[in-house]
Amino acid sequence: MARVSGITRLKLTALVLLIAGLFLACTQIPRYPVEEPVAARVQSFDYQRDIRPIFEQKCMACHGCYDAPCQLKLTSAEGLERGATTLRVYDGGRLEDAKPTRLGIDASSTAEWREKGFFSVLHGAEDGQLSGLDASVLFKMLELGRANPLPANSLLPDEITIGTGHENSCPSIDQFASYADSFPHGGMPYGTSGLTDEEFATLTQWVSEGAVVRPASYAPGQAEQAMAQRWETFFNQTGTREQLVARYLFEHLFAAHLHFPEVEGSAFYSLVRSSTPPGQPVQPLRTVRPNDDPEQAFFYRLQPLRQTIVEKTHITYALGDKRLQRFQSLFFEPQWEVTALPGYSYAERANPFITFSAIPAKARYQFLLDNAEYFVRNFIRGPVCRGQIATDVIRDQFWAVFEDPEQEAYVNDADYRQKTSPLLGLPGQKSDLLSLGPQWLEYNEQRNKYLDLRSTYYAERKPNGATLDELWDGDGWNQDALLTIFRHHDSASVRRGLHGRVPRTIWVMDYPLLERTYYELVANFNVFGSVSHQGQTRLYFDLIRNGSEHNMLRFIPQNKREALYAHWYQGSARIKHALTYTGLDTSTPVAMDYEGADDNAAVMQRFSQLLLARADKVSGPADTLNRCAQNNCQRAGISSEQQQLEQTLQPLARADGGSLPVISLLPEVTFLRVKQGDQRWVYTLVHNRAHSSVAFMFGEESRFLPDEDTLTLIEGTLGSYPNFSFDVSLDELPDFVEALSAVQKQDGLHKLADRWGVRRTHPQFWDIMADFKRSIEEVSPDQAGILDVNRYQNL
Structure with missing residues (x-):
């Protein structure tokens, strides 16, 4: 073998260094070790029984969706194990599409999520030893919140920023000390009343024993299994008409939480395109949109939702025998044929009217009208x-x-x-x-x-x-x-x-x-x-x-x-x-x-x-709360106490911002709980801002017409994001309405909140939020979910 010259050796060295430099330059996405946690042999607590309820009570109200801080989704065991990241989902300034990070779709293991820039919040990697509390971001965040409590029902200090504009720091365990020094009030739960002693002790013990996480069980009965199989069979028929209808239905139901009202205790499901057929574990395709080219054979599958329901993404759609009969009559009783199944080209994705032209247009329209509220709710609760x-x-x-x-x-x-x-x-x-x-x-x-x-x-x-x-x-x-x-x-x-x-x-x-x-x-x-x-x-x-x-x-x-x-x-x-x-x-x-x-x-x-x-x-029934011509207009079918309550509130709905300046000062969504003994009633005060027009993307404040603002009164809760709430006894309700009506400036609203307000720091804040959820469960249990407090204001 010929001897390698010094010059050649230098060239080879330089080439190796260049390749190494390029490799390092291309791998600057944060990568975190895949921890191999060790758990104590004896576990004091069970995740689903003891730990998940604490997260439901005090954590999921912020950590439940695409806009969860640091993408830390605590609604499922899988989200907790995935952890957090500095990558943003909502980013109005990015020039290119970002790679999606949908839980349960875009990665199938912890190792994959670590490659995508997520890090553990539960524990670190300690070479076969329990990593302890000091390696847990979750514990350190809870400890920081506990070390810096806020006075009961007080206004948040200026250094605590809230709302969707809040910048999340998302520190890993190596960065936590610096984070705590910079943000002493940055602990969890963020900007609210904290954990009880028992809750903190429970979580501390659980983390110290290895933070063992167990996914929610799924054990459907025979009737539910049979219904799921019936629908999977319907969606996977092989005829061309059936395939086209299945695609149309999938593109309209992919965001739904599907359930079987004819089966008592039915779970919720999502409809997905899976690479695996019925009878095998679901493997969702990783397409961004439901009408993206699947690029492979697939099957429509019903995947059970093993997660806690949050209201802001809970868009329900009922399946069952009656729905199946309706689909048969709508789509298959009319005579029509498919000459060729459409593909997934740019034009076919951009124009569904041509893509699905073979399906009778009246059938498509009637399908939308049958559940018009569901489709409008998709516009509203979807990511857009x-x-x-x-x-x-x-x-x-x-x-x-x-x-x-x-x-x-x-x-x-x-x-x-x-x-x-x-x-x-x-x-x-x-x-x-x-x-x-x-x-x-x-x-x-x-x-x-x-x-x-x-x-x-x-x-x-x-x-x-x-x-x-x-x-x-x-x-x-x-x-x-x-x-x-x-x-x-x-x-x-x-x-x-x-x-x-x-x-x-x-x-x-x-x-x-x-x-x-x-x-x-x-x-x-x-x-x-x-x-x-x-x-x-x-x-x-x-x-x-x-x-x-x-x-x-x-x-x-x-x-x-x-x-x-x-x-x-x-x-x-x-x-x-x-x-x-x-x-x-x-x-x-x-x-x-x-x-x-x-x-x-x-x-x-x-x-x-x-x-x-x-x-x-x-x-x-007539909306007597808001469109009552006479001051003594009363709603039939309610108790005398509730009639008294509504009669006290009605003047608020008849005023506008010119005659009642407080209307323009109120948040957009304010919950009101009125109590008398064991009874309680829930209402929502909805602030409707008047605009000279809504034709532009920016400069909205310049188009406000505050004197024309109005207030709509709704029985029950309205909206997934309460901005504030008041807790008032029925006896004090006249005093509350009188004081509210007298408010002229923001300081007056703060004084009102001192007496009747439920601030983020209220000792019963989380209990009252849970009671608002219970009020939904009492009327529409299938529609209930955890309310989001990311937009809860500092009044």
């Missing part, structure tokens, strides 16, 4: 509705109704459907920064072409104008026909029925609007997407709102439309209308009685009366 920029496209309170499926143009006219379908595509698939402008312009132009075509078609079809029977009445039984949506600054809620005062706007949704909203905000939305993807989604949702308002204006007298529209789009929004939106139809009349309705308020009042008359069988 997190943050003020994501939600400020809608007003703080409005009603949503739907076109009747027997008259809706798209589902009943094949020629019209063929002309409009190519115009109904949705942006957001191309997420690079350079695509933001071109994608927006392209889809905005298509939408305006569609809206012009739609306006012309409806005007020609009914030259005498819209009629009341074009609005869906729920077929006389379905209460999803009338919905109220509330926006709470950076979150939102939906409830069946028409609640609150007659709003400024009412959305009239047809099939193209309802389907596009779902695909834009749910199926096609990527919570890990770039700023371009998020921007395109937000901008197109603005067009959806505008389209719903255009649909409503058909039902308004033609000579009142411009004034009403101008009331919705004041100031600079008029410029946006000229540049972005399409024009109004001010010539086609309306075939409905508006006699005496001279101004905007009277027009909206008359339209609301017509709506209630059309859907009287499903409208439910």
Whole structure:
């Protein structure tokens, strides 16, 4: 072998060093050792029996979803073992899509999560010895919180920042000493009353013995197993029609918590695409969206949810024999054929109207209407509705109704459907920064072409104008026909029925609007997407709102439309209308009685009366709390004590920000618990901010109209994110309402909270939050979940 020269040896050394440098440069994502914890032989506590309830009581209210601090999800054993990371899910500034970190999907072992930048919060790696308390981030966080308690029911000091804008430090055990020095009040539970002595002792002992975690058991009975198998068989049929319907259903149910109401004690399930067939353990595909190319054979599977339910992601959908019969009649009794199954190309993902064109359009629309509240709740509780920029496209309170499926143009006219379908595509698939402008312009132009075509078609079809029977009445039984949506600054809620005062706007949704909203905000939305993807989604949702308002204006007298529209789009929004939106139809009349309705308020009042008359069988009891013409209006069917309570509260709902300044000072969602002996009643005070327009992404505060703010009173809790709460005895309720009504400035609200408020530091804070959850369980046990306190304010 020839001798290697000195120069060659230097070159080889340099090459090795270069390769090593490149390798190190490419591996700067934090990597943490896979700990091999050692547990004590005798365990004092069982995780599911003793430890999980503590986390449910005092930890999951913040650590339960995508926005859990440091992605530490404590709702399941798997989330606890995965640990924490500095990687952010919600990031409005990233220029490229981030790699997803969905628990149970994007990694299948602790080792994989460590490779993705997660670190243990339970213990360290100590070479076969118990790592002890000093190696546990979880214990150190609890110890820090206990060492620096806050005075009972006091305001938080300025150094404790709260809300979605709070920056999380996410220290590993090596960084904890520095973190504790910098943030002495950064312990857990963060910014709230702490653990009891017994809870702290229990967790301390559990961690010291190795922090053994055991997943929740899943032991369904025979009836539940049979129902799950029946549905998996339905979803995995091999006929082409059946495959296309299964795909359509999956793309609409993938975010649901499915359950079997006909089976007592049924667990909740999620519908996933799995690489494994029924009968084998589920292995979910790691696609970002439900309509991404699976790139392999797959099966639809029902995967049990072995986690604690948090309300903000709890979107329930019932499966059972009745639902199966409904799907059979909707999708398979009509005669239709599939020439070729669609693929998963860009165009097929962006336009579901073409992808699923073989399925009768009326069947698709009726499927959405059957559970309209479920689909609207998907818009609201899905990952898209997190943050003020994501939600400020809608007003703080409005009603949503739907076109009747027997008259809706798209589902009943094949020629019209063929002309409009190519115009109904949705942006957001191309997420690079350079695509933001071109994608927006392209889809905005298509939408305006569609809206012009739609306006012309409806005007020609009914030259005498819209009629009341074009609005869906729920077929006389379905209460999803009338919905109220509330926006709470950076979150939102939906409830069946028409609640609150007659709003400024009412959305009239047809099939193209309802389907596009779902695909834009749910199926096609990527919570890990770039700023371009998020921007395109937000901008197109603005067009959806505008389209719903255009649909409503058909039902308004033609000579009142411009004034009403101008009331919705004041100031600079008029410029946006000229540049972005399409024009109004001010010539086609309306075939409905508006006699005496001279101004905007009277027009909206008359339209609301017509709506209630059309859907009287499903409208439910009158909202006497908020729309009571007489001061002594009382609701039937409640006790005399509750009648007294509501009569005391009603004046709050009749005022506005001009006559009652405290309305504009209140948080968006305030819970009120009223007690008398063993009785208690729960209400929500919803602050509805008035805006000159909701047409822009930024500068919302400049468009507030505080004198026009209103308050809606709701029995029970509304919203997954309470912003504050009051605890008042029935005897003191008149004093509370009087004191509340007298508040003129923020200091007055703080004084009110001194007496009746439940601050984050209240000794009974966690017990009262749990009682609000119990109040939901008493009325709708299937809908109950842990409330999130990340947005709970410091009053």
